[in-house]
Amino acid sequence: MTAQAVQTDEHAVVIGLEVHVQLETATKIFCGCSTAADADEEPNSRTCPVCLGLPGALPVLNEGAVEAAVKIGKALSAEIPERTTFHRKNYYYPDLPKNFQLTQYDAPICQEGELEISVEGDRREIGITRAHLEEDPGSLQHKGGSIDTAEATLINYNRAGTPLVEIVTEPDFRSPAETRAFLAKLEEVLEYLGVFDATRDGSLRVDANISLVDAEEVDDAGEIDDSVLEDANRTEVKNISSHKAAEKALAYEVSRQKNAVKRGRALETETRHWDESRGITVSMRSKESEADYRYFREADLPPLEVADWKEKIEIPELPDARRERFVAEYGLDSESASKLTSTKEVADFFEAVAEEFDPDVAATWVADNLLGELNYRDMLITDIEGRLDEFSRLIELVESDELTVKNAEEVVLRSMLDDGDDPETIIDREGLGKADDDAIADFVTEAIDENPDAVDDYHSGEDGALNFLVGQVMQKSQGSADPGSVNQLLREELDA
Template sequence: MTAQAVQQEDLAVVIGLEVHVQLETDTKIFCGCSTDVADADPNTHTCPVCLGLPGALPVLNEAAVESAVKVGKAIDADIPEETTFHRKNYFYPDLPKGFQITQYDAPVCRDGELDVEVDGERRTVGIQRAHLEEDPGSLQHEGGSIDRADYTLVNYNRAGVPLMEIVTDPDFRGAEEVRAFLAKLEEVLEYLGVFDSQRDGSLRIDANLSVVPADEVGEDGEISDEALEDANRTEVKNISSHKGAEKALSYEATRQKNSVKRGREIEQETRHWDEGRGVTVSMRSKEEEKDYRYFREADLPPLQVSDWKQKLDIPELPDARRERFRDEYGLSEEAASKLTSTKQVADFYEDVAGEYDPDLAATWVADNLLGELNYRDMAITDVEGRLDEFMRLIELVADDEITTKNAEEVVLREMLDEGEDPETVIDREGLGKADEGAVEGAVEEAIEENPDAVEDYHAGEGGALNFLVGQVMQKTGGSADPGSVNQLLRERLDE
């Protein structure tokens, strides 16, 4: 169907993803070079193998294969008896060998799926395949973006870092769905321990997007193969975040819809997402499979992997842990979601809930600690080495040695801002809980010094009691428990 024929019709968006995930291994996929390249000088983590020098032979990293199998189990994929590697031939400056070692017709994982929640509705996204390959190097464009740079520098430190490419079905009907899927995928990968989102370039997205007449989309969201074949698609590259994916695909969907409505044909091409300008830019015509001239990698024999699925264990995944938290600890859906947002958060909550009431633990971890960390744009991984200090603060509150108010509003905040332990903050600020005699004395003083408030209390004015509580708290330097003060004042005033 031509663009002219559909220009007056409503258009639907169809998106499929190719998600490139850096696997968290100590060394590269085919050599012994370190993958810890974040702060390394350019081109210092290289060797003849990852630079593709003549005579250098690849040796497969077992940890990378184990990681791939774990991902396959997590997405309920089929893992074949045998998997093989191929050479994908194309020239690009950051590909030192002139080809990429990847997998073609025998990937390590096929036909998986991942459940994701979009606008309160649970959906299943099909995953066609997930395969292993090596990462290219990285390009640094100087003086502007890719289409405006004065020159480009190449850093091969990243060349050979193990990648897993996860290819979805064209199951997305909008950019917001893509963002939700990426967040869920990243959550699962981090639970598996095969991925570190803090690594630069650890997750990169290529998206294939096309628009079709809305009446080609069934009520269940399905689109016929014929409709997909008729719609030219663009591949959008250089997307590196959930937010970036939503922005890039929203822009590209609008661009294509406007083109169709103006009677223009959609070119089948590869486009670059320019994050700075917020636009996609044409790079080249879209390659076809035949252009890559795939052939078997003769230096890597076929790999038997079917029995790895039974031998390798994977941890409890986020959905299962969320459900268990609701059942075992009686948490609400919202609290369980917060407390399973990352494996580190969930582990810490269970440590606290093992010592104290689960509701108290949930309040402290989900509301207090995570709330203060989010305010500071921090994650729990930023304070992993200090979790025993936060446990100690909860213990001080539970043992009635400090008020909840002071613990939340003073101690916790200064622990995060100053890097101090709770006892240091408490001693410096004089926040130790006042003894019973001191609180009773402060209550008597507040009553004697504020006869008008006492009279108002007896006249039934509710604010009078709150005023007297404030006076007592001021006299005790905030070290009294407000609930106990309220009760003592009522008892004394009602005599």
């Protein structure tokens, strides 16, 4: 097994990730406590003897969490063994109420997968070492400062026991930018699977391992032997909570390590905390080794066997496959196909519209008009769930020549999103019915008669004169005329 790296001057950068994904289940992984967090909930109110680790409490595995893990394994083209086991990972953190974490060790539910990423047109496979189920610790709130300056730290166990899948990659990343691309792609896949909600606070958290090795150890294919990596001092950076933060944290850490080497200082094998507010990493402790965790089998959970039902668990069409199908089936360009498959909900919405209208028309309205207006308002496609018929009606009014494209885009669609009204209500209220041909012809004549200077400029070949006259007609029609038709009528009158 080898790792890929990018050569930069005297050193090559090698990065591997541990991604903690919060699964979307109704209850926690080993008990019946709810995973639904209310904004105003009291600390330590969603707890029970099991997730608090009280004496005598016994865990019961959540079937939904197992199903979600199997789906993730299939999406990552991973091996899913017939039998897997749980272990206790023993270490002290204040947010681990029982002083150990129930996790998987030498028999994870997903093994040896991969995920393809693209960075600046370069497509590569990132190896997935493993993905395993485990329980989330609680959460800490540092009062009066950050982790190293706080006056006090409060502990909330409401999150303790929330089901996680930890996805561990090979050290295949060549740069911080590649880690950002990977996390974005992974999140996209997880949302398509329906096992993950990116809007939840702390739903995806990242630990990154960074090493510098001599550039001479990188072969012509950009690979590094495992023996070299084993001898390298590895720094772990924790508390990374977003794609952007991952790129920033790793860029800082790579720079810090290179500067240390230039100054002749040895790099320590340590765990560092990413302080996002200050944009720096802070040393926390020396890096634990595997032996420090004293893994041993969890006696209260029998081996998990999924052989009889893992093949029955189906996964939906994933983003890359759907993107390729949109290009082939609907004749879309790659950029439009990417926009329209950015989330499963967007892709579903487009396909519903494409059933009623030409695919090019549907793509323009959904990818350009609708998504653009939603992004401007910080809204998601799910915020207009149930309004597909209204949106389709808007397109129908334009296609049937009852409403101008300009009024549809700039007035009706925006009002639909801002006020929640249907197209007909907005059209009636704003008086946006399309003007008839006779009325437009009258507006054209009036614009020519009232603006002789612009007419002279047009005949002199000035490009802006015609646009000015079009604007005058549009103003007279209160936007109800079609700009293309107005342009044509003006040319006919002026050239007669």
